[in-house]
Amino acid sequence: MEVLVPFSTDRPKSRLSGVLTPDERESFARAMLRDVLDAIEAAGGAPRVLSTAPIDVDLGCPVDVDDRPLTAAINAALDARFDGASTDSALVAVVMADLALATPGALRELFAAGEAADVAIAPGRGGGTNALVVGHPAFRVDYHGASYLDHRRLAAAVGASVGVVDSHRLATDIDEPADLAELLIHAEASADESGAARWLRDAGFTLDATDGRVGVSRE
Ligand SMILES: Nc1nc2c(ncn2[C@@H]2O[C@H](COP(=O)(O)OP(=O)(O)OP(=O)(O)O)[C@@H](O)[C@H]2O)c(=O)[nH]1
Ligand SMILES: C[C@H](OP(=O)(O)O)C(=O)O
The missing domain is CATH 3.90.550.10 (Spore Coat Polysaccharide Biosynthesis Protein SpsA; Chain A)
Known part of the structure; x- marks a missing residue:
């Protein structure tokens, strides 16, 4: 198709x-x-x-x-x-x-x-x-x-x-900062990390659960 x-x-x-x-x-x-x-x-x-x-x-x-x-x-x-x-x-x-x-x-x-x-x-x-x-x-x-x-x-x-x-x-389209957390969560859960998830990790983004709802923070 x-x-x-x-x-x-x-x-x-x-x-x-x-x-x-x-x-x-x-x-x-x-x-x-x-x-x-x-x-x-x-x-x-x-x-x-x-x-x-x-x-x-x-x-x-x-x-x-x-x-x-x-x-x-x-x-x-x-x-x-x-x-x-x-x-x-x-x-x-x-x-x-x-x-x-x-x-x-x-x-x-x-x-x-x-x-x-x-x-x-x-x-x-x-x-x-x-x-x-x-x-x-x-x-x-x-x-x-x-x-x-x-x-x-x-x-x-x-x-x-x-x-x-x-x-x-x-x-899950990646529009807003909260959507970045979805990408990191599911990348971590799967054996096969996507290029976009790797890009985020290389840019210093990590999951951050300090405020209750899981978001991302950057080193
Ligand atoms: N060809 C084409 N693709 C577009 C256009 N606007 C958005 N897109 C694409 O359509 C999809 C959904 O886009 P949106 O999330 O609405 O817009 P975006 O430009 O990616 O992000 P925002 O600037 O945050 O709205 C993405 O794949 C965009 O690259 C357009 O005017 N023309
Ligand atoms: C293209 C547009 O995307 P959004 O602006 O909702 O991300 C839509 O899904 O109609």
Whole structure:
């Protein structure tokens, strides 16, 4: 399955600006992108990065550049995919580049849900849409805000069935400092530390439970 991976090179991860410098945010966003691409490939998907600007390293997969805002860029890709296409074969996934906890198993579950429904959605915590699979030619996206609910409404409006992927790993997008703790917790619990988790540890981040809820602190 082709998997579009949107990636913003322009001041990425601004909600982490309290804990990371602009250069660090760029580097950390790239580490997460690398992990997500690897997980997609290991799940049998064919990633295609949809970037706001050219990327100066070889990611080992196609990179399309489109500097329009996220929704417009994804919908243009869906137009290209579905307009005039026969309805029986086209399936395309959209997986965000900040799903640093994504595993091949979680992505295989997403792809399977996409085979079973016209639109499969993996909601993010807080109501976003962290990943989806589109198999209905008339469905288009509208990201930001509670886009999970918007996407359900948009699917209903075009008569598309919806499958929901209830996955902690796909629900955890790394947006805010508290999300960094999720990454370190699950990296420590698994035998296979991801590049993004290693990046955080190398940058001096550790888990910090002194305030009750587990967060991170930096040496
Ligand atoms: N192609 C493209 N990708 C985008 C755009 N905005 C965000 N993304 C990507 O979409 C995914 C979700 O992004 P967000 O978490 O909403 O935004 P972000 O820029 O990563 O982080 P914030 O600045 O904290 O909002 C990430 O993979 C981003 O790289 C855009 O305008 N175009
Ligand atoms: C792209 C957007 O991400 P968020 O801004 O919720 O992280 C969404 O999921 O609609």
